[in-house]
Amino acid sequence: MRKVEAVDLNAWFGSNQALHGINLTAAPGSVTAIIGPSGCGKSTLIRCLNRMHEEVRGARVEGKVLFDGVDIYGDGVDPAAVRRKIGMVFQRANPFPTMSILDNAVAGLRLGDGRMPRAEVRERGERALRAAGLWDEVKDRLDQPGGRLSGGQQQRLCIARALAVEPEVLLLDEPASALDPVSTLRIEQLVGELKERYTIVIVTHNMQQAARVSDWTLFMLFGEVVEFGPTTKIFTTPDDQRTDDYVTGRFG
Amino acid sequence: MTDVAAILEPVRGVRRAKDLAFRSFLWVCVGLALTALGVITVYVVAKGFSALSVNFFTKEPTAPSHPQDGGILQSFIGTGIIVGIAALIAIPLGLLTAVYLAEYGKGRLASAIRLVSEVLLSTPSIVAGAFIWALVVVAFGNFSALAGALALVVLMWPIVARATEEVLRLVPQELREGSYALGVPRWKTIMRIVVPTAGAGILTAVMLAVARALGETAPLLLTSLGNDHVNTNPMRPMDAVPLRVYADARTPVEALHNIAWGGAIVLLATVLLLSIGARVLSARQQKRLA
Numbered sequence: 001m002r003k004v005e006a007v008d009l010n011a012w013f014g015s016n017q018a019l020h021g022i023n024l025t026a027a028p029g030s031v032t033a034i035i036g037p038s039g040c041g042k043s044t045l046i047r048c049l050n051r052m053h054e055e056v057r058g059a060r061v062e063g064k065v066l067f068d069g070v071d072i073y074g075d076g077v078d079p080a081a082v083r084r085k086i087g088m089v090f091q092r093a094n095p096f097p098t099m100s101i102l103d104n105a106v107a108g109l110r111l112g113d114g115r116m117p118r119a120e121v122r123e124r125g126e127r128a129l130r131a132a133g134l135w136d137e138v139k140d141r142l143d144q145p146g147g148r149l150s151g152g153q154q155q156r157l158c159i160a161r162a163l164a165v166e167p168e169v170l171l172l173d174e175p176a177s178a179l180d181p182v183s184t185l186r187i188e189q190l191v192g193e194l195k196e197r198y199t200i201v202i203v204t205h206n207m208q209q210a211a212r213v214s215d216w217t218l219f220m221l222f223g224e225v226v227e228f229g230p231t232t233k234i235f236t237t238p239d240d241q242r243t244d245d246y247v248t249g250r251f252g
Numbered sequence: 253m254t255d256v257a258a259i260l261e262p263v264r265g266v267r268r269a270k271d272l273a274f275r276s277f278l279w280v281c282v283g284l285a286l287t288a289l290g291v292i293t294v295y296v297v298a299k300g301f302s303a304l305s306v307n308f309f310t311k312e313p314t315a316p317s318h319p320q321d322g323g324i325l326q327s328f329i330g331t332g333i334i335v336g337i338a339a340l341i342a343i344p345l346g347l348l349t350a351v352y353l354a355e356y357g358k359g360r361l362a363s364a365i366r367l368v369s370e371v372l373l374s375t376p377s378i379v380a381g382a383f384i385w386a387l388v389v390v391a392f393g394n395f396s397a398l399a400g401a402l403a404l405v406v407l408m409w410p411i412v413a414r415a416t417e418e419v420l421r422l423v424p425q426e427l428r429e430g431s432y433a434l435g436v437p438r439w440k441t442i443m444r445i446v447v448p449t450a451g452a453g454i455l456t457a458v459m460l461a462v463a464r465a466l467g468e469t470a471p472l473l474l475t476s477l478g479n480d481h482v483n484t485n486p487m488r489p490m491d492a493v494p495l496r497v498y499a500d501a502r503t504p505v506e507a508l509h510n511i512a513w514g515g516a517i518v519l520l521a522t523v524l525l526l527s528i529g530a531r532v533l534s535a536r537q538q539k540r541l542a
Contacts, residue, residue, distance in 0.1 A: 055432055084435030094426040098448040108434030111444055158430070165434055
């Protein structure tokens, strides 16, 4: 079963090609990790999966990304609609500074098309905050600014915000790299819980993290896929020497 | 070890002297600027304070035989109406321009708009007045408050547009991306995320533009002309505080000079309050985005 599939994906920043012929599949109920050294194109790849790459000036994509078999780069596909199905959390927590904790959680619903009764918005906000494991910490101060939370809490608020829109796929772009070890552990546990219901793709530069949270691992170098396979295989008996060198810490 | 000791050593000699020299120079500069502001304020208040009576705010000018009994009510009302109309036109126009330049603008059209607004920013205000005189006053055949307001629009629009563009650019790209990633379309992201985040900064831009317009005399001379009586019809000539200050100061009558100083106090106080308000708001904005 394939939820998301990248087929011969190429991406550019201006004239500089960042991705070369990437193939990737992500199955429902699983976590796929993208690993590789800095600058190898991990973030570019994950941003291509929900059409965020094209928001960068001069950026361009060729190839296909299939979501339930439909090409999200096909003619007439609305990027906003794609992103409601394929949510994303960024490296640095980015709660909206003018909004309260609750308003942040439901921002995607409020700003989405169609009106929703206030009670339902609140209920879905609570559900999202619970799913992100943040509810118990914030339930008594839902109307405080989101920016007042700690870094780890802000990141979970951003996960809640992404979940509230009820996507089917969750893209996490180094979600814990700016966090302390305890907050990182919290995020990793969360990924484990969320994979039951979502297809998750996570970019990480932390190999232990990839080994801990993912079922599948894709190793990249210089914008190309070196090896893609079950995480245990990639970390114990990889086919490619370069993968072995990287996961055993001989370079990168 | 010795290196560490050298770093911890207090700075002496030439470097210390240079530091002191530059520091003193900066203090002198600040002092000069503050002195100028202080002298102007004290002088205006000393000259005009006696004019500030109840009549000053509630009456029209009286007969030349006893001008001290009259006021400049028509100027206050006129300034309110003219600047109000100008703000109603210039603020939305400036905001739209800023959103276009900051969020969409690339290529020729954007550079052209930027160039035009830059030129307008440094255009002498009498030119704005002359331009509207030729365009509106001549066409309608009479001076009017509306023409005055339009002349002020020419001055306010680029101030609002450029200052707002700057604060919109300060909104972190991450917030826009956070919104796009939720499936929020671009225009909604701008209206509901970017503009509110820059809110206080935009208000600052607006206040600075209003403060500038309040004190402008030259563009109104050729357009709104002035009026000795209360007029609320924007199609007719209307008085404004700076016009009254100018007119009264040109007469040989001592009592009218006094009234002109009184008008100057009101203008100075209003502009000062607006500027302080703008500073307070932008400080709050900085704090929120930090």
